[in-house]
Amino acid sequence: MILKGGWVLNPATNTQEIMDILITEERIERIGGGIARQFHGEETFDCTGLWVMPGLVDPHVHLREPGYEYKETIHTGTQAAAAGGVTSIACMANTLPVNDTATVTRYIREKANAEGIVEVYPVGAATKGLRGERLAEIGLMREAGIVALSDDGFPIRDAEILRLVLEYARRFGLPVIDHCEDLTLTKGGMVHEGKTGTRMGLKGIPCVAESVMVARDVLLAEWLKAPVHIAHVSCKESVELIRRAKERGTPVTCEVTPHHLSLTVDDLFLSKYDANFKVNPPLREESDREALLAALKDGIIDCIATDHAPHDAQSKMVEFEYAANGISGLETALPLALEAGRQAGIPLLSLLSRMTVEPARILGIDRGRISPGGMANLVIFDPEKEWTVDPERFFSKGKNTPFSGRALKGKVMATLFHGRAVYLDENNPWGLTPICVKRS
C-alpha cells in the first residue's frame, strides 16, 4: 500500500514534509519522496492536501467491558477510537469485575484481540476492588500484560498504601496513574466550587480537593524516587505544584483532557444543567483553563488523554445531581486538541507529540511514531474539513458529549492499523465505502 504525497507529520523526529509512505504487510517499509512513481498497481491512497500522522495513543479510556456492556464494549470503544484516529488505548480497571487479577487482564486482552479494532493495553487496579486497602495481584497482572496501575475513578486515599503501590510499581517498571481527589472535600459535590456553582445552587468541588492530593503524590514520588502520573489535571494550583516538583527533578508526569482545555463551568451554566457537562474533576474556571493551556505549551503537562467515559442514556437523563459523571470523548478529541493548541499558540508537532510519543513514553510502549520498520498505525487527516458533532453518529455507545452541535475543524479520513484501513470516513476523498471494522 502507498500513501502518496501527504503532509507527513512525525512528532518523534520533529519533522513535517510532503512524502510518500510505502507499507508492506503490517509495517512501514519506506518513507520518502518519489516512492509512488516506482511502484505501480499497488493500493494507493492519494494524500495530497491531507496530513499523515502516527496513530494517536490515549492513556486514559474507560471501555466498560467486562460488566457494563450496556455503556460500551471493547468492540464499540475501539471503533470510536479508530474513528477518532486513536490506534492505542490504555483502558482503566473500574470494570465489573474490577481488573485486579491476571484472569480479568487476560480476559480483556483476549476479547480485544478477538473484537477490538485497535490496540488495547489494560491498566491494572492498584488495590483489590479499587478499595484502597490491599494491593492487587500486581506481579501476576504484569505477566498477563498490564502497562500501568491505577484505581482511577477513585483516589488511593491511604498514603501508606500509595507508598507501597509506588514501590511495587517501580520494581515492576509500571507507571502509577493517580486520580487525585480528596473525597472528604468533594462529598456531595457536583460542580466546581465558586461563584457560578453557587448561582446554580449546587454543592461545590473545590480545586483544593485535587491539589492537596497532587501535593501529597509529588512529595511521595520525590521521596521514594518513584514515578507517578497525575490523571486529568484540572486546576491551576495543581499545575503550579507539578511545575515546582518538576523543577526539583521529581519523577512526575501528568495529563489533561480535551474538555478541560475547551470548556469552563460557565459553559455548564449556559447549558442550563445539561448533565452531559457533568464530569469529574468538574469543568473549572477560565483562569484554570488558561493555566492548563499554558502548562501544555511549556511542557509541564506531558500529554492529552480523553478520559473517555461513555454512559447509557438513562445514567444522564435524570436530575443533575443524580446523573453519572463523564464524557464520551474519543471521537472529538483530536479536533478539540488542535483547536486548543491553536488558541494557546502551541506548535503543531509539539501538540501532536502530546497525543503520540509522550503518552507512549509514559506507558512504556513503542508506539506513536512513524519509522521505517515500525508498525503501520497511521492516521490520514483532513485539516480543513468542517463538521458538526452529532452524538447519534458516534460509534461509541456513549452519546454523552457536551459538544453536541459544535462546529469542529479537521476530521479523520482514514485510520490504518497494522497496515490496513480499519476506518474510512463517510466523506473520504477516495470515494471508498465507509468502514469501521476489524481487519485480520
Ligand SMILES: [Zn+2]
Ligand atoms: Zn479519574
